[in-house]
Amino acid sequence: DVKVTQSSRYLVKRTGEKVFLECVQDMDHENMFWYRQDPGLGLRLIYFSYDVKMKEKGDIPEGYSVSREKKERFSLILESASTNQTSMYLCASFPSGARVGNQPQHFGDGTRLSIL
């Protein structure tokens, strides 16, 4: 089974802090994603990466950046946290090419981030 692990389930930070959310997957997937989940808005894509050191903006990238130095790890960075970034953050991974088949995106359990 694919395992996507997010380093923290709950995180409390202060405005202006630099915040790192970490995600690790163990299935050698090329593609990794960061979503933000808010009530009534569903999940919205922040950034995704289709290979090491590659990144693409999603639908709501403002205020965020990402890092992918190794294939298994995808980090989301809040450069200067603000209260409107209080949310649930979900990481996902997905294979490429011939391995796609019937694979779904595999999600981590999420990090609930509060910015005070």
Place this chain on the structure above:
Amino acid sequence: AQSVTQLGSHVSVSEGALVLLRCNYSSSVPPYLFWYVQYPNQGLQLLLKYTSAATLVKGINGFEAEFKKSETSFHLTKPSAHMSDAAEYFCAVSEDQGGKLIFGQGTELSVKP
């Protein structure tokens, strides 16, 4: 641009009753469509996936969904609700089998005894 609309942010049914969760999509290309479920304090789990092989798709836990191109719909059904079905359900669309997903707003399903 792709989009997904889920009708009803909250749906409540009695145990044993039919579950119907509605999803309409827009896509400029033949879409891949998904239903995911999220139990409290967990990530998303795939219920089922439409990839054009068959219009009626059967998933896990007794759920199924029917792709209707003329109605641009992909509604999720289950004949008989169980208490354990209480969760939030998300419909999603993709142009590339699930690489980049566009999600609906979510529907919270409550099941009454």
